[in-house]
Amino acid sequence: MTTMSAIADNCLSTLNVAAKGRQSVSGIIRLGPGECVYQAGERAASIYQVQAGAVRVYCLTHNGHRHILSFYGVGEWFGLQDAETHEDFAEAVCDTQIRCAAVASCMAAPIDLLGVALTNLAAARARQLLVIRPSAIERVAAFVQEMAARNSGAREFELMMSRSDIADYLGLTVESVARSFTKLRTSRVIHLQGRGQRQVRILNPQGLAALGA
Amino acid sequence: MTTMSAIADNCLSTLNVAAKGRQSVSGIIRLGPGECVYQAGERAASIYQVQAGAVRVYCLTHNGHRHILSFYGVGEWFGLQDAETHEDFAEAVCDTQIRCAAVASCMAAPIDLLGVALTNLAAARARQLLVIRPSAIERVAAFVQEMAARNSGAREFELMMSRSDIADYLGLTVESVARSFTKLRTSRVIHLQGRGQRQVRILNPQGLAALGA
């Protein structure tokens, strides 16, 4: 019983801490490529939903390398965490529009914080399975599938992020990413064109799935 | 205060879904090494807290390999997720005692589900940073530090899991794990002894941190 009430106390304290010390900020924000949504060290008082474009959330490792924890596309929520201040960075990948909701406002318009947290948790777990995969081409194949799924399963779509972003997301180097894309292209699994070879058309979904599943 | 109730509402809605079709189960469960807490496909109607021992939660990958998502030690909660059924497996690592709480019971005795979810999310993110690290010895060093932290930062403690568990947790092979432990031993960073070389004493915390930080 005492354990139970202790947990209830945690619940209260977490939220009060998160909300205190900052004015509730809500509204729409427009950002250009590379512009920052929040930085490590800032107070975490809001959560954000992508309205258009895409956002990358990343951490810096001990040796200064950037590791992208997740990309967020239209409709997805990010920025929720347990600590009082952010330990990560969020930036627009391209021209982007986000909605900002103060966590404290969840009482007025109850946003499903638990749902957001669980969705993010599930995504983080899925990413672990992806990243642990040894082969570079498998990671890239899985990434292409993930991006296709984000575009409603379209056969053709445009990557909003650079090869460098993809590399930092998959834990590879830019060169390995480029090589894997080349392999997928020469083996007729995908077709690449457009500015920076970011326009992707999936030619052989089965072949892609066989690699990335 | 109202924040609380909003979360309670969320709690209710999510939990009704999760709890339906299964009797609420609460209580204490004792398990021996390798015994199962839940399996993929089972309805997710409860969350669990480790009272003694340790639990491993893992997924099976497409090619049949086991990937351990997380270890849970005394006091930690696991089993919470957004899907209606589990997609992962939970097993006792050693002799273990867990507390089982039906999610539906959170209305009567409000467990901080959001807090549990956010803690798990933070852990998943930390693990991404660990696993993405290229070097095997760095991963093992970070793992040893994590285990030390779990034992209240003790200099000496016993690993409850096998080398095989560690390998599946770190995304390495058993051999690489053993080699890394050997390197840490021969470089006088740690000392190993006891059954299965699972008794660890940290001789050089700075050296360990330099590798694993």
Next chain:
DNA sequence: CGCCTTCTTGATGAGCATCAAGATCAGTGG
């Protein structure tokens, strides 16, 4: 003792990081 599991050590090869350089493209200004 024999059998089993777990951990360690050795030899070899594959795959990726690294370093280096070339290719493509958008933007800029003569």
Next chain:
DNA sequence: CCACTGATCTTGATGCTCATCAAGAAGGCG
């Protein structure tokens, strides 16, 4: 219109690290 510039992407060569295969060492237990 073309040359210049910088960013991004691709390709090539080399070495290191880890997975793999194989076998030995160290308990635990009947």
